[in-house]
Amino acid sequence: MLNNDGQRPGTHTWNELISQGEVWQSVLSQLQASPVVETILKGSAATREWVFVGCGTSYYLAEAAAHSWTILTGMPARSIPASEILLYPQNIQAEGAGVQAVVISRSGKTSEAVRAANVLVGKLNLPTIGITCAEHSALERECHHTILLHGVDEQSTVMTRSFTSMLISLQYLAARQAGNQSFIDQLTESAKHTSLAIHKVARELETFVASHSFDDYIFLGQGAWHGIAKEGALKIMEMSCSYSQFFHTLEFRHGPKAIVSERTCIFFFLDKAGCEAESEVLVEMKALGGITVAVGKAIGAGARPHCDLIIENSAKLNDLASLASCTIPCQLLGFFTGVKKGLNPDEPKNLSRVVILD
Ligand code: F1P
Numbered sequence: 001m002l003n004n005d006g007q008r009p010g011t012h013t014w015n016e017l018i019s020q021g022e023v024w025q026s027v028l029s030q031l032q033a034s035p036v037v038e039t040i041l042k043g044s045a046a047t048r049e050w051v052f053v054g055c056g057t058s059y060y061l062a063e064a065a066a067h068s069w070t071i072l073t074g075m076p077a078r079s080i081p082a083s084e085i086l087l088y089p090q091n092i093q094a095e096g097a098g099v100q101a102v103v104i105s106r107s108g109k110t111s112e113a114v115r116a117a118n119v120l121v122g123k124l125n126l127p128t129i130g131i132t133c134a135e136h137s138a139l140e141r142e143c144h145h146t147i148l149l150h151g152v153d154e155q156s157t158v159m160t161r162s163f164t165s166m167l168i169s170l171q172y173l174a175a176r177q178a179g180n181q182s183f184i185d186q187l188t189e190s191a192k193h194t195s196l197a198i199h200k201v202a203r204e205l206e207t208f209v210a211s212h213s214f215d216d217y218i219f220l221g222q223g224a225w226h227g228i229a230k231e232g233a234l235k236i237m238e239m240s241c242s243y244s245q246f247f248h249t250l251e252f253r254h255g256p257k258a259i260v261s262e263r264t265c266i267f268f269f270l271d272k273a274g275c276e277a278e279s280e281v282l283v284e285m286k287a288l289g290g291i292t293v294a295v296g297k298a299i300g301a302g303a304r305p306h307c308d309l310i311i312e313n314s315a316k317l318n319d320l321a322s323l324a325s326c327t328i329p330c331q332l333l334g335f336f337t338g339v340k341k342g343l344n345p346d347e348p349k350n351l352s353r354v355v356i357l358d
Helices: 011-018 020-032 035-043 057-073 082-087 111-123 138-142 161-178 181-210 224-240 249-253 275-287 324-340
Strands: 049-054 077-081 099-104 128-132 145-148 216-220 243-247 264-270 291-296 309-312
Touching (some): 011 181, 011 324, 020 161, 020 181, 020 324, 035 161, 049 057, 049 082, 057 077, 057 099, 057 224, 077 082, 082 111, 099 111, 099 161, 111 128, 128 138, 128 161, 161 324, 181 309, 216 249, 224 243, 224 264, 243 249, 249 275, 264 324
Parallel strands (some): 049 099, 099 128, 128 145, 216 264, 264 291, 291 309
């Protein structure tokens, strides 16, 4: 079936999604040669706390970036939806020196993100960095410095490679702040590994979607992976108009597991620190009849027999360097589910590429 421009449904989204490994390699090269990155690093020597801000996918990115930042630098970091800064600026508690704001926006045009940057700079007098994939943006005009990623932006409404590229960019910045060249090397390795592995993962997800039908989707993650769980849930909603939710993995036992059935798809992001406790939840949910997907590197022998699908990251990489790649199976699940339902991921229902408010 072809859509009105003679292309298969989701062509733009597919091409952007499947290009992530190559694009990440280009992004890391851009960052290594970026004068803006050097200026930011020089200017943040006295920074004691980082605040990451965004909307939608970019807010979930902010959450994953904040966790990554604390793990890599040891500094406090938090994520805030842009709307909270607009509605409750007094709650940001950012008085005093040493707080650095980072506003994340693929388009650089989202009204709430641009307005939040204006409040951070003007009202709260905070040094504010932007990161975006679009040139000459309103966000860039509001921020003191802006990291602009070339060759990343999408034609599609749904964010895929822009999410993962801006995430690894912020992880790169954190690693540079911490003088952790080994982690930067791991990011480069993750990009190369993803280029080689992404088509195999795509085939596995296509087969999985073709052989199952679900009423609802659950994404479970702890720590930095909770932001990935939120993004996974959003991809399914955006690309396939399916009902999905996210929880901290261990929180799922405290009531929400009531919905688990044979028609519930449950994604578990298993990281080294939490895998033992998270795997116990996986075994329990399988026993309740749920269909379980394990994503990560720490899928232990105890969990494996209870997984309906396992997507394993490269054994050579540490967990955090694989954080972005954990998003890809969710993007693929949303894409193939949307196409299976006769939808066109390039034209998601009800959505606009950028939310512009009057
Ligand atoms: C943020 C956003 C996306 C969403 C849709 C509308 O965009 O809310 O998360 O998927 O594309 O815009 P941006 O501020 O990152 O451009």
